[in-house]
Amino acid sequence: MATKRSALIVYAHQSPNSFNAAARDVAVDVLQGQGCQVTVSDLYAMGFKPAATAQDIIGELQNPDHFRYNEEAMVAWQEGRLSEDISAEQRKVEEANLIIFQFPMYWFSMPAILKGWVDRVLTQGFAFTLPKMYNNGAFKDKKAILSFTTGASEPMFLPDGINGDMNVTLWPIQYGVLNFCGFQVLPPQIFWAPARSPPSVREAMLEVWRTRLGALWEETPLSFIKTDLFDLSLQTGFRLRPEVKEELQADAYGITTGHHLGKPLPPNNQMRPPPPAI
Numbered sequence: 001m002a003t004k005r006s007a008l009i010v011y012a013h014q015s016p017n018s019f020n021a022a023a024r025d026v027a028v029d030v031l032q033g034q035g036c037q038v039t040v041s042d043l044y045a046m047g048f049k050p051a052a053t054a055q056d057i058i059g060e061l062q063n064p065d066h067f068r069y070n071e072e073a074m075v076a077w078q079e080g081r082l083s084e085d086i087s088a089e090q091r092k093v094e095e096a097n098l099i100i101f102q103f104p105m106y107w108f109s110m111p112a113i114l115k116g117w118v119d120r121v122l123t124q125g126f127a128f129t130l131p132k133m134y135n136n137g138a139f140k141d142k143k144a145i146l147s148f149t150t151g152a153s154e155p156m157f158l159p160d161g162i163n164g165d166m167n168v169t170l171w172p173i174q175y176g177v178l179n180f181c182g183f184q185v186l187p188p189q190i191f192w193a194p195a196r197s198p199p200s201v202r203e204a205m206l207e208v209w210r211t212r213l214g215a216l217w218e219e220t221p222l223s224f225i226k227t228d229l230f231d232l233s234l235q236t237g238f239r240l241r242p243e244v245k246e247e248l249q250a251d252a253y254g255i256t257t258g259h260h261l262g263k264p265l266p267p268n269n270q271m272r273p274p275p276p277a278i
């Protein structure tokens with residue numbers, strides 16, 4: 001018998017009447033309708049503690065004179081001494097085949113309470129180690145997607161819009177957090193400016209999300225550079241191997257938004273997967 005799929009929705013909005021709550025409810029509805037087990041972490045309702053502090057470690061610290069979060073959290077994770085709120089979220093991550101992060105954009109990023117979830121739950125050892133990162137990452141069999149609302153309209157986030165290219169805005173979270181931990185990152189679901197849209201447009205946005213969720217599991221993830229293209233040593237600084245650079249020299253575009261190699265950014269690299277090779 002096939003095992004039941006499981007999804008975790010990490011949801012960060014204060015109001016049950018918000019558009020974000022409506023987007024969350026659509027996801028719960030569609031995924032449950034598919035027979036998927038759905039868990040929601042409602043961070044504000046849970047009073048989730050956002051700050052990574054020594055209180056997250058149960059028992060004695062390795063180095064009480066100089067607290068280092070990564071090192072202390074890794075040992076505590078190995079010994080089952082992370083605080084219960086972190087362990088509970090880590091169990092949810094372990095069980096999930098898909099994580100949906102549902103949030104309003106704050107300061108070109110995520111709300112502090114959600115960033116705190118990232119800081120405290122995706123701890124060293126559990127979510128990454130030096131050998132287990134990017135495409136060798138701990139969660140390479142799991143999918144993740146950012147589903148978020150903006151205050152700004154879509155043209156404001158175009159490469160010539162006042163906020164600059166949304167692909168650049170997405171890079172730190174999609175590559176630096178999600179792909180770093182190995183997740184297959186699905187193209188983001190962006191609800192542009194719901195608060196400035198008429199009700200019919202807002203309803204249409206939720207319908208687009210509903211339809212997309214119907215086939216989300218089959219979607220092609222975004223494409224990121226593979227770690228074996230780099231010299232993985234501290235001496236060489238984890239740089240792209242010279243022969244790889246040479247091979248890519250003639251390409252018109254950079255490899256990804258971050259690995260642009262001084263060339264034009266591959267258009268919409270953080271918004272959709274590359275077209276299939278012919």
Ligand SMILES: Cc1cc2nc3c(=O)[nH]c(=O)nc-3n(C[C@H](O)[C@H](O)[C@H](O)COP(=O)(O)OP(=O)(O)OC[C@H]3O[C@@H](n4cnc5c(N)ncnc54)[C@H](O)[C@@H]3O)c2cc1C
Nearest residue numbers: 018019020022104105106107108149150151152194195202
């Ligand atoms: C600290 C901070 C920083 C910010 N930084 C940025 C930034 O960097 N860039 C940026 O673009 N924006 C930014 N914003 C704006 C923010 O992203 C938006 O206010 C937010 O995304 C709007 O989403 P919401 O869910 O809160 O909307 P809401 O105001 O909750 O909802 C919008 C409308 O949808 C309606 N609605 C609710 N449910 C439904 C439903 N089922 N069907 C149809 N309509 C429904 C609501 O009644 C409301 O009229 C920032 C805001 C804050 C507070």
